[in-house]
Amino acid sequence: MLLSPSPLERLNRARADLRMGLPVVLTDGTDAALVAASETLDEARLAAMRGFGTVVVVLTAHRAQTLKARVYDGDLSRVVLPAEAGVGWIEALADPAEDLTHPMKGPLTSQREGDAGLHRAAIRLVKSAQLLPAAVLVPLPAAHGLDGLTSLTAGETEAPETRLDPVVAARLPMQLAGVGRLHVFRPQDGGIEHYAIEIGRPMRDSPVLARLHSACFTGDVLGSLKCDCGPQLHAALSAMQTEGAGVLLYLNQEGRGIGLANKMRAYSLQDQGFDTVEANHRLGFEDDERDFRLGAELLRRLGFEQVRLLTNNPKKQAMLESGGIKVTERVPLKVGLTEENAAYLATKAAKSGHLL
Ligand SMILES: Nc1nc2c(ncn2[C@@H]2O[C@H](COP(=O)(O)OP(=O)(O)OP(=O)(O)O)[C@@H](O)[C@H]2O)c(=O)[nH]1
Numbered sequence: 556m557l558l559s560p561s562p563l564e565r566l567n568r569a570r571a572d573l574r575m576g577l578p579v580v581l582t583d584g585t586d587a588a589l590v591a592a593s594e595t596l597d598e599a600r601l602a603a604m605r606g607f608g609t610v611v612v613v614l615t616a617h618r619a620q621t622l623k624a625r626v627y628d629g630d631l632s633r634v635v636l637p638a639e640a641g642v643g644w645i646e647a648l649a650d651p652a653e654d655l656t657h658p659m660k661g662p663l664t665s666q667r668e669g670d671a672g673l674h675r676a677a678i679r680l681v682k683s684a685q686l687l688p689a690a691v692l693v694p695l696p697a698a699h700g701l702d703g704l705t706s707l708t709a710g711e712t713e714a715p716e717t718r719l720d721p722v723v724a725a726r727l728p729m730q731l732a733g734v735g736r737l738h739v740f741r742p743q744d745g746g747i748e749h750y751a752i753e754i755g756r757p758m759r760d761s762p763v764l765a766r767l768h769s770a771c772f773t774g775d776v777l778g779s780l781k782c783d784c785g786p787q788l789h790a791a792l793s794a795m796q797t798e799g800a801g802v803l804l805y806l807n808q809e810g811r812g813i814g815l816a817n818k819m820r821a822y823s824l825q826d827q828g829f830d831t832v833e834a835n836h837r838l839g840f841e842d843d844e845r846d847f848r849l850g851a852e853l854l855r856r857l858g859f860e861q862v863r864l865l866t867n868n869p870k871k872q873a874m875l876e877s878g879g880i881k882v883t884e885r886v887p888l889k890v891g892l893t894e895e896n897a898a899y900l901a902t903k904a905a906k907s908g909h910l911l
């Protein structure tokens with residue numbers, strides 16, 4: 556029917572459902588399962604899920620290793636929910652906040668038999684909802700229909716490259732960069748908007764000075780000393796002002812794509828002595844969960860094919876190039892070193908390939 560939601564629309568609906576604590580149905584042709592996010596599931600819905608059979612908590616291998624749970628599926632582990640365990644137990648499994656003060660007790664039993672395809676899709680889904688990467692899953696009898704719940708196939712949880720549509724652009728005079736134009740772009744999947752700021756009147760037929768800046772509420776807005784984002788943002792705007800032209804993409808990928816709530820969880824772990832990469836792993840994330848295809852798509856939409864990229868991150872350059880944008884030059888952006896962020900910057904250089 557013309558009015559029914561497309562796979563992409565159902566994907567975005569599923570993310571909203573999980574954030575509300577509502578389970579969704581995942582299928583893969585032969586099997587089906589009910590999936591909820593560990594972080595938002597309540598006791599009543601957990602009890603209803605138990606009615607279908609053995610419930611498992613799906614953890615990423617990173618998180619499972621921290622908890623010493625066995626990993627039989629490569630990148631993830633399916634931990635069986637004990638009969639007496641409730642949502643508090645699930646939360647302790649998912650959230651490392653209390654790992655040191657209240658270590659998980661008792662051996663964790665991981666499932667070994669059967670296929671983990673739906674479990675993998677479940678992790679992908681909760682991550683893309685910017686929740687803790689731990690899902691609660693129970694197999695459903697194949698023919699079981701659950702009215703009103705959003706249903707997706709495992710394949711549909713893999714977000715295709717997001718198309719972005721221009722919404723509006725308007726003139727913006729700025730302290731550091733002079734007069735520019737701010738463009739707002741909206742992803743077709745209904746996700747969060749991203750911004751592009753054109754400084755001056757950049758030409759389309761020569762490489763433009765460009766910055767792809769990932770949102771950092773703490774650094775950009777609050778002037779946090781834990782990272783270098785604020786000074787980098789300001790230095791990029793100033794460089795574009797000096798040059799008379801440039802384009803700054805402000806991508807809403809807070810916390811290298813894990814969202815502010817998870818970034819603050821990572822900061823708590825950093826206060827316990829873990830570095831920025833270890834903290835992401837303890838939470839169950841990869842070092843960097845950003846999708847830089849977005850930047851290439853935005854530049855193309857604005858008519859830019861070649862850039863001189865302000866960055867210290869060679870991966871950004873590589874991703875842009877694989878997205879079809881020619882990077883004629885990498886322009887280093889080394890500003891904002893403080894006593895508080897020296898270790899953070901050193902870790903990025905040692906573990907994430909950033910150039911010092
Ligand atoms: N997960 C996590 N994210 C962080 C932490 N500190 C900063 N961030 C995020 O890291 C991202 C940094 O973005 P950028 O400065 O654009 O990228 P970059 O990889 O540092 O590369 P550059 O172009 O060299 O700056 C932002 O999304 C910040 O919110 C942290 O300790 N943990």
Ligand SMILES: [Zn+2]
Pocket residue numbers: 771773774775782783784785
């Ligand atoms: Zn920052």
